[in-house]
Amino acid sequence: MKIIDGGVCAAQGFTAGSIRSGIKDSRAQDDTAIIFSACECTAAAVYTMNRVKAAPIYVTMEHLENGVARAIVANAGNANACAPDGMENARRMAKAAAHVLGVDEDDIVVASTGVIGQRLPVECIEAHLSEIKLTENGSAQANLAIMTTDTRPKTAAVEFTVSGRTCRIGGICKGSGMIHPNMGTMLAFLTTDCAITHEMLTEALQDNVRKTYNRVTVDGDTSTNDMCVVLANGAAGNALIEWQDEDYQAFCKALNEVNTRLARQIAADGEGASKLVTCTVSNSRSEEVAERLAKAVVGSNLVKAAMFGADANWGRVLCAMGYSKAPFRPEYVTVAFTSAAGSVTVCEKGAALDFDEALAKKVLSESEVVIEVNVGEGECCATAWGCDLTYDYVKINGDYRT
Amino acid sequence: MKIIDGGVCAAQGFTAGSIRSGIKDSRAQDDTAIIFSACECTAAAVYTMNRVKAAPIYVTMEHLENGVARAIVANAGNANACAPDGMENARRMAKAAAHVLGVDEDDIVVASTGVIGQRLPVECIEAHLSEIKLTENGSAQANLAIMTTDTRPKTAAVEFTVSGRTCRIGGICKGSGMIHPNMGTMLAFLTTDCAITHEMLTEALQDNVRKTYNRVTVDGDTSTNDMCVVLANGAAGNALIEWQDEDYQAFCKALNEVNTRLARQIAADGEGASKLVTCTVSNSRSEEVAERLAKAVVGSNLVKAAMFGADANWGRVLCAMGYSKAPFRPEYVTVAFTSAAGSVTVCEKGAALDFDEALAKKVLSESEVVIEVNVGEGECCATAWGCDLTYDYVKINGDYRT
Numbered sequence: 001m002k003i004i005d006g007g008v009c010a011a012q013g014f015t016a017g018s019i020r021s022g023i024k025d026s027r028a029q030d031d032t033a034i035i036f037s038a039c040e041c042t043a044a045a046v047y048t049m050n051r052v053k054a055a056p057i058y059v060t061m062e063h064l065e066n067g068v069a070r071a072i073v074a075n076a077g078n079a080n081a082c083a084p085d086g087m088e089n090a091r092r093m094a095k096a097a098a099h100v101l102g103v104d105e106d107d108i109v110v111a112s113t114g115v116i117g118q119r120l121p122v123e124c125i126e127a128h129l130s131e132i133k134l135t136e137n138g139s140a141q142a143n144l145a146i147m148t149t150d151t152r153p154k155t156a157a158v159e160f161t162v163s164g165r166t167c168r169i170g171g172i173c174k175g176s177g178m179i180h181p182n183m184g185t186m187l188a189f190l191t192t193d194c195a196i197t198h199e200m201l202t203e204a205l206q207d208n209v210r211k212t213y214n215r216v217t218v219d220g221d222t223s224t225n226d227m228c229v230v231l232a233n234g235a236a237g238n239a240l241i242e243w244q245d246e247d248y249q250a251f252c253k254a255l256n257e258v259n260t261r262l263a264r265q266i267a268a269d270g271e272g273a274s275k276l277v278t279c280t281v282s283n284s285r286s287e288e289v290a291e292r293l294a295k296a297v298v299g300s301n302l303v304k305a306a307m308f309g310a311d312a313n314w315g316r317v318l319c320a321m322g323y324s325k326a327p328f329r330p331e332y333v334t335v336a337f338t339s340a341a342g343s344v345t346v347c348e349k350g351a352a353l354d355f356d357e358a359l360a361k362k363v364l365s366e367s368e369v370v371i372e373v374n375v376g377e378g379e380c381c382a383t384a385w386g387c388d389l390t391y392d393y394v395k396i397n398g399d400y401r402t
Numbered sequence: 403m404k405i406i407d408g409g410v411c412a413a414q415g416f417t418a419g420s421i422r423s424g425i426k427d428s429r430a431q432d433d434t435a436i437i438f439s440a441c442e443c444t445a446a447a448v449y450t451m452n453r454v455k456a457a458p459i460y461v462t463m464e465h466l467e468n469g470v471a472r473a474i475v476a477n478a479g480n481a482n483a484c485a486p487d488g489m490e491n492a493r494r495m496a497k498a499a500a501h502v503l504g505v506d507e508d509d510i511v512v513a514s515t516g517v518i519g520q521r522l523p524v525e526c527i528e529a530h531l532s533e534i535k536l537t538e539n540g541s542a543q544a545n546l547a548i549m550t551t552d553t554r555p556k557t558a559a560v561e562f563t564v565s566g567r568t569c570r571i572g573g574i575c576k577g578s579g580m581i582h583p584n585m586g587t588m589l590a591f592l593t594t595d596c597a598i599t600h601e602m603l604t605e606a607l608q609d610n611v612r613k614t615y616n617r618v619t620v621d622g623d624t625s626t627n628d629m630c631v632v633l634a635n636g637a638a639g640n641a642l643i644e645w646q647d648e649d650y651q652a653f654c655k656a657l658n659e660v661n662t663r664l665a666r667q668i669a670a671d672g673e674g675a676s677k678l679v680t681c682t683v684s685n686s687r688s689e690e691v692a693e694r695l696a697k698a699v700v701g702s703n704l705v706k707a708a709m710f711g712a713d714a715n716w717g718r719v720l721c722a723m724g725y726s727k728a729p730f731r732p733e734y735v736t737v738a739f740t741s742a743a744g745s746v747t748v749c750e751k752g753a754a755l756d757f758d759e760a761l762a763k764k765v766l767s768e769s770e771v772v773i774e775v776n777v778g779e780g781e782c783c784a785t786a787w788g789c790d791l792t793y794d795y796v797k798i799n800g801d802y803r804t
Contacts, residue, residue, distance in 0.1 A: 052724030052732045082720055082732065084753055116717025117754045224721050301703070302799055309800030315518025318484055319626050322454030330454045330484065351486055352519045391793045397704055398711030 001254055002159045007139030010157035010170035011193035013038045013235035016138035018145035019131050021124040023114075024077035032125055033142035035072040035189055036101055036134050041231040043069035043109070044202040046209050048226035054079050055086030056110040057227060059094060063106045067198035069231055070104075072189050073097035073129075074111040076146050076174070080120040081112075081224040089122040096126045111187050111227050113148055113174060143172040146187055149271050149396055150174050156261035160254040162247045165238035167194035169254050171230075175216075175266040188213065188228040188262055194251055195234035196241040204252050205230055212259035215291065215384040216267045217299045230255075267298075267385035268368075272392030277307050279371040282381040289326045290375075290382035296324030297371055298386030308388035310364035312337055312357070314346040317371060332376035339366035349376075403656055404561040409541030412559035412572035413595035415440045415637035418540035420547035421533050423526035425516075426479035434527055435544035437474040437591055438503055438536050443633035445471035445511070446604040448611050450628035456481050457488030458512040459629060461496060465508045469600035471633055472506075474591050475499035475531075476513040478548050478576070482522040483514075483626040491524040498528045513589050513629050515550055515576060545574040548589055551673050551798055552576050558663035562656040564649045567640040569596040571656050573632075577618075577668040590615065590630040590664055596653055597636035598643040606654050607632050614661035617693065617786040618669045619701045632657075669700075669787035670770075674794030679709050681773040684783040691728045692777075692784035698726030699773055700788030710790035712766035714739055714759070716748040719773060734778035741768035751778075 008016050014037050018030040043064050047057050063069065073093060080086050090110050098105040112120065143153035157170025173188035196204075209228055234240070241247045268276035279297040284290035297303055300320035306313040314335045321328060331350040336343055337360060344360045346353055363369070410418050416439050420432040445466050449459050465471065475495060482488050492512050500507040514522065545555035559572025575590035598606075611630055636642070643649045670678035681699040686692035699705055702722035708715040716737045723730060733752040738745055739762060746762045748755055765771070 050721065050724035051727075051730070052720050079717075082717055082749070082752055082754065116715075116721065117749065119754075224717075224724060301795075305796050305799030308796060311800065313518075315481070315484055315626075318454050319452065319518060322452035322626060325453075328453070347484070347519065350484055352484065352521075389796055389799075391796050393703075394707050394710060394791055394793050394796060397707030397791075398713065 001257060004157045004159050004168065006157050007143060007155040007170050007172045008035050008189055008191045009136050009139040011168040011191045011233070011235070013193055013233045014191045015134035015136055016142040017132045017134040018141045019128050021128040023075055023121055023124050030141065030145035031077045032073070032075040032129065033145040034097060034132055034134060035142060035191065037070055037191070037231055037233045039233050039235065041069050041233045042196060042198045042201050043067060043229065043231050044198065044205045045227060045229040046206055048224060050224050052082065052224045054081035054112060054225040055090040056080055056112045057225065058087065059090040059110050060227065063094065063108060068107065069109055070107040071097060071101055072109040072111065072229060074146050074187060075125060076148050077114040078118060078120045079112050079114045079116045079225050081116045083117060084119045089120045092122045093125055096129045100129050100132065109229050111225070113146065113187055113225050116224060139172060146174045148174065151269055154262055154265035154269065156258045158254050158257050160250055162194055162238040162241065162250050165236050167192065167236040167238055169194065169258050171258050171262055173262045173266060190230035190258065192230065192232045193235035194232055194241065195236065195238050196232050196251060200241050200248055201230060201232055204248070204255055208252065208255050208259050212256065212263040215295060215382070216263045217295060217386045264385055267387050270387035271396045272390040273387030274390055275307060275366070275388050276368045277304070277371065277386045277388060278383060279373065280381065280383045281373045281375060283374050283376050283378055284380045285378040287380045287382050289328065290380050291384065292324050292326035293321045293328060293373065293375070294382050294384035296320045297373065298384045301389055304386065304389035307364065307369060308390050310361050312344065312346050312355070312360035312364060317373065318347070321373070328375045328377065334374040334376065336372040337363050338370040338372055339363045339368060341366050403659060406559045406561050406570065408559050409545060409557040409572050409574045410437050410591055410593045411538050411541040413570040413593045413635070413637070415595055415635045416593045417536035417538055418544040419534045419536040420543045421530050423530040425477055425523055425526050432543065432547035433479050434475070434477040434531065435547040436499060436534055436536060437544060437593065439472055439593070439633055439635045441635050441637065443471050443635045444598060444600045444603050445469060445631065445633050446600065446607045447629060447631040448608055450626060452626050454484065454626045456483035456514060456627040457492040458482055458514045459627065460489065461492040461512050462629065465496065465510060470509065471511055472509040473499060473503055474511040474513065474631060476548050476589060477527060478550050479516040480520060480522045481514050481516045481518045481627050483518045485519060486521045491522045494524045495527055498531045502531050502534065511631050513627070515548065515589055515627050518626060541574060548576045550576065553671055556664055556667035556671065558660045560656050560659050562652055564596055564640040564643065564652050567638050569594065569638040569640055571596065571660050573660050573664055575664045575668060592632035592660065594632065594634045595637035596634055596643065597638065597640050598634050598653060602643050602650055603632060603634055606650070606657055610654065610657050610661050614658065614665040617697060617784070618665045619697060619788045666787055669789050672789035673798045674792040675789030676710060676792055677768070677790050678770045679706070679773065679788045679790060680785060681775065682783065682785045683775045683777060685776050685778050685780055686782045687729070687780040689782045689784050691730065692782050693786065694726050694728035695723050695730065695775065695777070696784050696786035698722045699775065700786045703791055706788065706791035709766065709771060710792050712763050714746065714748050714757070714762035714766060719775065720749070723775070730777045730779065736776040736778065738774040739765050740772040740774055741765045741770060743768050
C-alpha cells in the first residue's frame with residue numbers, strides 16, 4: 001500500500017469540481033461541489049443515527065436503495081435540516097445535478113452541511129450548477145467547497161493491489177463541530193476504482209466506519225446531516241471482489257488507511273482545537289470495552305480542558321473511564337502521556353506516581369498528544385481521537401448563526 | 403410548606419461548624435466541616451455511579467450499613483480518590499471526628515472533594531479538628547468550608563407539617579464542575595427533625611434524587627466523589643413515618659422542595675456559568691422520555707455555547723433531542739425560549755418560525771433562561787437544569803491542578 005495524492009480523483013474515472021452558487025452569500029467561497037464517475041458505480045453509505053435527519057439524508061437513502069450511483073452533489077452553508085420545503089429542495093438539488101451531468105436523478109447522492117432550520121436557497125444552485133467544470137485534479141476544489149467551520153481541507157488516498165491489479169481509493173471529508181461517535185459520520189466522500197460488489201462494499205464500509213469516524217469526538221453532539229459514502233466504479237479492472245477473501249482484506253486495509261487518516265484530520269481540526277488528542281486503551285478484556293473507555297476519555301470536557309492547559313491531570317482520565325460504564329479494574333490501570341517531546345507515566349496500578357511536572361508540561365504542549373491507558377486485563381485494544389476544549393470552541397459556537 | 407433559613411441547622415437538634423486544617427494550604431479558607439446531631443439519626447445516602455469511587459464513599463457505605471449515623475465530616479481541597487493510603491486516611495478522618503464528638507466511629511459519614519490522585523494530608527485534620535465549634539447557626543460556615551470551584555454557597559430549608567407537628571428539612575451542597583446526571587450526586591448534606599424509618603427515608607431519597615440532582619448537568623463528567631446524605635433525628639416529635647401514607651407524601655414534598663432548590667443552585671453555579679439554563683419538556687409519552695430529552699438539551703455543548711452567546715439557535719435543541727435516543731416525532735415539536743424578558747416561539751411542528759431576533763437576543767441575555775419544548779404526543783413532562791458553556795469554564799479547567 002502506498003500513500004498517494006489526488007483525494008476523490010485519485011481513483012481512475014473520477015472527476016470533481018465546484019461552484020460558488022451564493023448560498024454563503026457574504027463569503028467569496030465556492031459552496032457546492034460535484035464528484036462524478038465516468039461510468040456506473042457500486043455505492044454504499046452510512047448515515048447519522050440522529051432521530052432528526054436532514055432532508056438530503058432521506059433523498060440519498062432512496063437513491064441508493066438499488067446500490068448504484070454516478071455522482072455526489074454537496075453544498076455547504078445550509079444543512080437543509082428542519083427547514084421549510086426540505087424534501088422538495090433536496091430533490092431539486094439532485095435534479096439539477098442530474099441535468100448538468102446527463103444522468104438519472106436517482107443516481108445522485110445529495111448532501112448538505114451548515115446551519116439548521118433555514119430554507120435551502122436551492123434556486124442559487126439551480127442557477128449556477130451548469131457553470132461547474134469537472135476535472136481530474138478537482139478534488140482539492142471540491143474539498144474547499146464543502147467546508148463550514150473547518151479551518152483546512154481533509155483528504156487522503158492510497159494505492160493498493162488486488163488480484164495483481166493496481167487499485168486506488170481516496171476521499172475528502174469535512175467536519176469540525178457537532179461531531180461525536182456513534183453516528184453515520186460527518187460528510188465523507190470516498191471513491192475507488194476497485195471492482196467490488198455492493199454487498200462487500202457495504203460490509204467493508206459499515207465495519208470500518210465503526211473503527212474510524214465513530215471513534216472521533218469533538219463536542220459530543222451528533223449531527224443531523226452526517227453521511228459517509230463510497231463510490232466504486234471498477235475502472236481498475238481487478239477481478240470483482242465478491243467474497244471475504246484475500247482481495248477483500250486488501251481492500252479493507254486500504255479503506256481503513258484512508259478512513260483513519262480522514263478521521264484523525266477531523267479530530268485535529270475540531271472547532272477551536274489547538275491539538276489532536278488520541279487515547280489508546282490496551283490490554284483490555286475486549287475491543288468493545290477498550291473502545292468505550294477510549295471514547296469516554298477523549299470525550300470528557302474536563303480531560304479536553306486539561307489538554308488545552310497542558311495539565312497532566314490524570315485523575316480526570318480515570319474519572320472518565322469510571323463513568324463510561326465499561327468494566328475494568330481501577331487498581332490495574334496504568335496511564336502515560338506521550339508526544340513528540342517524550343513520555344511520562346503518571347499513574348501505575350491505579351495510584352499516583354511521582355513524575356516530572358516540567359516534562360509532563362512539555363509533553364502535553366505538543367500539537368499531537370497520546371493518552372496511553374493500559375488496563376492490565378487482557379489482549380484487546382482500541383484507539384479514539386478527539387481534541388482539546390479551548391476558548392475558541394466557545395467563541396465559534398457562542399454565535400454561529402448570526 | 404414554608405421556605406426558611408438555617409440550612410443543615412434548620413432542623414432541631416443539629417449543629418454545624420468548620421475549621422481550617424491547612425489542606426488548601428495557600429488559601430485562607432476553612433476546609434473541613436462537621437454536621438452533628440445531638441441524638442441518633444436514621445440515615446440514607448446515594449452515591450456516585452462512577453466505577454472509580456473515592457475512598458470516603460466506601461467508608462461511608464460501610465458506616466451506613468446499619469442505617470444509623472450521628473455526624474458528617476467533610477473536607478474540600480483533596481478528593482481522596484485514586485490516592486495513596488486512601489482507605490486508611492478516610493478511616494482516620496472518621497476516627498478523628500468520632501473522637502472529637504464522643505461518638506462511635508461507624509456513626510460518622512465521611513466525604514471529600516477536590517483534586518484526584520494526591521494523598522489526603524489527614525494529619526492536618528487530626529491536628530486541628532478538636533478546635534471546631536459546633537453551633538446552631540453554623541450551617542453557613544460549614545457550607546463555605548466544603549466549596550471548591552463553587553463561587554457561592556448553596557443552601558435551602560423548608561418547614562412542613564406531619565401529623566400535626568411542625569418539621570423541618572434543610573441542606574447544604576457543593577458542586578460546580580465534574581457534574582452530570584446519572585450519579586449519586588455531588589456533595590449534598592441534608593438534615594431533618596422529622597421522625598421517619600430508614601426504609602422510608604431511603605425510598606424517599608432515592609426517588610427524589612433521580613428527579614432533582616440527577617437532572618442537573620454542568621459538563622457531562624460524573625465525579626468519583628458524589629454523595630447525597632440525609633440524617634433524620636426525629637426531634638420534631640411527629641408520629642413515625644413508616645408507610646407511604648399522607649405523612650410520607652408531605653415529607654417527600656418537602657424533600658423535593660429542598661433538593662430542587664439545591665439542584666438549581668448547582669446548575670446556576672456551574673463552572674464558568676453566566677446563566678442558569680432550564681429545559682422543560684412537556685406533552686411527552688412518558689416521564690422517562692421527557693427526562694432524557696431535557697437532559698440531552700441542557701447537556702449539549704453546542705446548546706450551552708449558544709446560550710452563552712444568547713443565540714436562538716433552536717436547530718441545536720432539536721439536534722440534541724435527536725441523538726438522545728429517546729423516541730419523539732420531530733414534526734410535532736414546538737420550541738420556545740422564555741425568561742424574565744419575555745418569550746419567543748422559534749419552531750412550531752418541527753419547522754422554523756419567523757421570529758423577532760432582537761427580542762430573542764433580549765430573552766436569552768437574562769441570567770435565567772428556560773428552553774420550553776412541547777413534543778405534542780402525550781401528557782408527561784420533566785425538567786432538567788444546566789448552565790451555559792463559557793470561556794471561564796475552559797479557563798477554570800485548563801489548569802485546575804497546578
